[in-house]
Amino acid sequence: MTSVPTDPNRPSTPPVVVAVDGTSGSGKSSTCRAVADRLGLRYLDTGAMYRAVTWWMLDNDVDVHDAGAVAARAGAPDLVSGTDPLQPTIAVDGVDVSVEIRSDAVNAAVSPVSAVPAVRERLVALQRDLIGTGGIVVEGRDIGSVVWPQAEVKVYLTADPAARAARRAAENGGADLTATQESLLARDAIDSSRATAPLTRVDGAVHIDSTHRTLDEVVGLVVDLVDAVRSSSGAS
Ligand code: DC
Numbered sequence: 001m002t003s004v005p006t007d008p009n010r011p012s013t014p015p016v017v018v019a020v021d022g023t024s025g026s027g028k029s030s031t032c033r034a035v036a037d038r039l040g041l042r043y044l045d046t047g048a049m050y051r052a053v054t055w056w057m058l059d060n061d062v063d064v065h066d067a068g069a070v071a072a073r074a075g076a077p078d079l080v081s082g083t084d085p086l087q088p089t090i091a092v093d094g095v096d097v098s099v100e101i102r103s104d105a106v107n108a109a110v111s112p113v114s115a116v117p118a119v120r121e122r123l124v125a126l127q128r129d130l131i132g133t134g135g136i137v138v139e140g141r142d143i144g145s146v147v148w149p150q151a152e153v154k155v156y157l158t159a160d161p162a163a164r165a166a167r168r169a170a171e172n173g174g175a176d177l178t179a180t181q182e183s184l185l186a187r188d189a190i191d192s193s194r195a196t197a198p199l200t201r202v203d204g205a206v207h208i209d210s211t212h213r214t215l216d217e218v219v220g221l222v223v224d225l226v227d228a229v230r231s232s233s234g235a236s
Pocket of ligand 1 (some may be wrong): 048050112
């Protein structure tokens with residue numbers, strides 16, 4: 001990703017929290033990283049945290065479809081998330097698993113693991129600690145609804161399933177389009193219908209459909225929202 005320098009003339013303002021929720025493959029990661037880089041903010045990928053816990057469960061032979069078994073081990077993995085938008089990292093028990101968490105096995109298991117309340121409780125607490133005093137762009141499914149409802153900027157990012165599948169397949173080195181779309185839709189269905197913290201557009205979230213927009217256009221829209229909040233909060 002190209003690094004866009006932080007504008008030295010940009011006024012210094014109270015640390016903002018930008019919550020970006022939305023479906024898989026809607027462009028959340030690319031958008032959030034670019035927005036954070038441009039505005040000099042940190043970046044947190046909460047999906048990577050759910051993926052890392054899922055990777056650990058698979059690596060430790062926990063049956064990911066047994067919610068009780070997953071809940072019993074939810075506190076076991078030690079997770080460390082790096083928040084540099086140019087080089088986000090995720091380590092489990094001291095080992096970086098940034099590549100491993102994008103595997104087909106993790107894709108297939110992450111939604112059932114994410115639906116387990118004990119997993120969510122633990123990760124939401126970690127996410128709130130990381131957000132801390134703000135100055136961060138956070139992407140996920142429940143950031144504006146559960147993790148940080150007080151976020152100054154809330155975005156709900158979507159795109160048509162075909163566009164999302166095409167992007168994900170390209171990211172994964174030309175993976176099969178139909179299989180990728182089926183995997184995305186299966187995850188959407190579980191993520192949107194689970195009992196705890198389902199994916200939903202909250203009041204106050206600005207809906208951006210990225211289907212027919214370039215990454216730069218979407219980034220520009222989100223930066224404009226942050227600028228609007230900053231200027232209405234009295235900064236000059
Ligand atoms: O954003 P992603 O596709 O990497 O997320 C992977 C999975 O993690 C997704 O299927 C749902 C879950 N997730 C979640 O339940 N809550 C979040 N805040 C972020 C992700």
